[in-house]
Amino acid sequence: MGSGEPNPAGKKKKYLKAALYVGDLDPDVTEDMLYKKFRPAGPLRFTRICRDPVTRSPLGYGYVNFRFPADAEWALNTMNFDLINGKPFRLMWSQPDDRLRKSGVGNIFIKNLDKSIDNRALFYLFSAFGNILSCKVVCDDNGSKGYAYVHFDSLAAANRAIWHMNGVRLNNRQVYVGRFKFPEERAAEVRTRDRATFTNVFVKNFGDDMDDEKLKEIFSEYGSTESVKVIRDASGKSKGFGFVRYETHEAAQKAVLDLHGKSIDGKVLYVGRAQKKIERLAELRRRFERLRLKEKSRAPGVPIYIKNLDETIDDEKLKEEFSSFGSISRAKVMVEVGQGKGFGVVCFSSFEEATKAVDEMNGRIMGSKPLHVTLGQARRRW
DNA sequence: TTTGAGCGG
Numbered sequence: 001m002g003s004g005e006p007n008p009a010g011k012k013k014k015y016l017k018a019a020l021y022v023g024d025l026d027p028d029v030t031e032d033m034l035y036k037k038f039r040p041a042g043p044l045r046f047t048r049i050c051r052d053p054v055t056r057s058p059l060g061y062g063y064v065n066f067r068f069p070a071d072a073e074w075a076l077n078t079m080n081f082d083l084i085n086g087k088p089f090r091l092m093w094s095q096p097d098d099r100l101r102k103s104g105v106g107n108i109f110i111k112n113l114d115k116s117i118d119n120r121a122l123f124y125l126f127s128a129f130g131n132i133l134s135c136k137v138v139c140d141d142n143g144s145k146g147y148a149y150v151h152f153d154s155l156a157a158a159n160r161a162i163w164h165m166n167g168v169r170l171n172n173r174q175v176y177v178g179r180f181k182f183p184e185e186r187a188a189e190v191r192t193r194d195r196a197t198f199t200n201v202f203v204k205n206f207g208d209d210m211d212d213e214k215l216k217e218i219f220s221e222y223g224s225t226e227s228v229k230v231i232r233d234a235s236g237k238s239k240g241f242g243f244v245r246y247e248t249h250e251a252a253q254k255a256v257l258d259l260h261g262k263s264i265d266g267k268v269l270y271v272g273r274a275q276k277k278i279e280r281l282a283e284l285r286r287r288f289e290r291l292r293l294k295e296k297s298r299a300p301g302v303p304i305y306i307k308n309l310d311e312t313i314d315d316e317k318l319k320e321e322f323s324s325f326g327s328i329s330r331a332k333v334m335v336e337v338g339q340g341k342g343f344g345v346v347c348f349s350s351f352e353e354a355t356k357a358v359d360e361m362n363g364r365i366m367g368s369k370p371l372h373v374t375l376g377q378a379r380r381r382w
Numbered sequence: 383t384t385t386g387a388g389c390g391g
Contacts, residue, residue: 021389050390063390096389109385138386147384178385186385278385305391343391374391 018045018066019094020076024136025049026085027058037084038064042071053343054334063094081119088119092134106133106152107180108161113137114171115144126150129164130157149180187282191275199226199252200274204241207265212242219244222258223251243274301329301347302354303376309333309342310367321366322346326353345376 022034034047045065051058066072072093081088100106110122117125123135130152137148152158158179166177181189203215216228223246230242246252252273260271275283306318313321319331330347348354354375362373 016390019390023387023389048390053391059388061387061389065390090387092389094389098389101388107385111384113384134387136386138384145384149386181385183385307391372391376391 016094016096018069018072020064020066020072021061021092021094022064023061023090023092023134024087025058025060025062025089026087027060029058029062029084031062033084034062034064037082038066038075038079041066041075041079043067053345080123090119090134090136100133100153101151104180104182106155106158108150108152108158109147109178109180110150110165111147111176112173113144113146113148113175114173115146116171117144117148122148122150125170126152126161126165129161130154151180183278183282183285187276187279190278194276195273197249198273199246199249201244201246201252201255202241202270202272202274203244203259204270205267206240206242206269207267208238208240210238210242215242215244218259218264219255222246222255223248225251301349302351303330303345303347304354304358305374305376306344306346306361307342307372307374308369309344309371310369311342312367313342313344318344318346322348322357322361325357325360326350 020038029049031047031049034049035044038044038047043066045067047062047064049058049062064072064075066075076091076093080091083089095101113122117137119135119137122137123132126132126135131154132150133153134151135149138145150158150161152161162177162179165175167174168177169175201219203219206215210230212228212230215230216225219225219228226245226247228242228244231239233239244252244255246255256271256273259269262269262271309318313333315331315333318333319328322328322331325348327349328346329349330345332346333342333344346357348357358373358375361371363370364373365371
């Protein structure tokens with residue numbers, strides 16, 4: 001039970017109409033555990049735990065595919081935030097189209113929440129304003145971190161929630177409720193505010209012999225400092241940058257204005273406002289996105305999946321075996337730790353080539369075993 | 383104080 005072959009080639013995925021997405025799962029949750037948990041709500045087709053195709057490590061989410069939409073709806077309404085392995089899971093309708101999620105429309109952010117308010121309480125409080133797609137109190141090992149997200153299915157519902165709940169006292173704490181902002185937007189806000197108030201200064205491009213005392217000597221000229229530190233690696237070697245925290249914003253600003261671009265021991269110092277965490281994260285994210293886009297445009301292709309690979313097949317061999325069907329942009333064998341089963345991906349430059357490879361190679365013996373070859377997920381339009 | 387994660391071999 002639990003797993004199975006749900007989607008024979010060419011059949012329509014009917015079960016999607018009665019499919020629930022289950023998020024925030026403990027990594028040890030199995031398909032059988034999901035099955036046992038949801039079977040009381042009605043007959044199931046199958047459950048799935050999603051895993052990284054390469055490492056096989058669980059991705060923390062899965063699916064419960066009911067036979068009847070009404071049972072799925074009942075489960076959604078009554079079982080959301082139930083525990084498996086002591087961890088509350090989050091239920092949503094399975095919605096493969098990610099445009100609404102990505103857009104952030106209807107999503108609100110809540111902070112200054114009392115620790116006693118959990119997922120269920122939050123859901124109950126906010127369901128008065130509209131249909132909730134997803135709702136979550138952010139937690140760590142000590143429980144609620146005091147902030148949360150509620151994603152409504154419409155902007156109007158989100159606006160109603162903000163209008164009615166922002167500034168309201170909940171369990172004696174006044175909550176802030178506002179539109180969700182993406183990191184870039186938040187970072188811009190924080191930057192604007194911090195420019196007028198910062199006391200922490202970032203310094204780089206000094207010599208290896210710079211230490212805390214020397215740095216303090218240079219920077220103390222502009223005001224009293226709270227802390228001065230050259231950042232070092234585990235071996236004690238300077239990383240070439242440091243921080244100076246002043247007691248006042250005026251001193252920090254003066255230091256930046258005066259020391260930035262100055263030569264010290266033949267090196268031109270960089271001195272600027274130290275960024276907040278959110279700003280650095282946003283910057284990293286932007287850089288990552290750019291890399292990802294570049295990667296995507298560099299290795300386009302129509303993927304096919306090859307299961308049941310013999311241990312003797314490596315990337316080279318895989319490419320060689322499939323090269324007669326067309327031009328291959330990528331051929332990779334994913335090694336499953338502790339299992340003898342090999343899984344591979346080959347990307348062709350066209351759909352026709354990929355289909356031909358599937359038709360001709362599926363069931364063919366390579367090495368000692370018959371291959372299972374299927375079309376992969378199309379990630380792009382062409 | 384605190385602006386996630388994220389949809390199927």
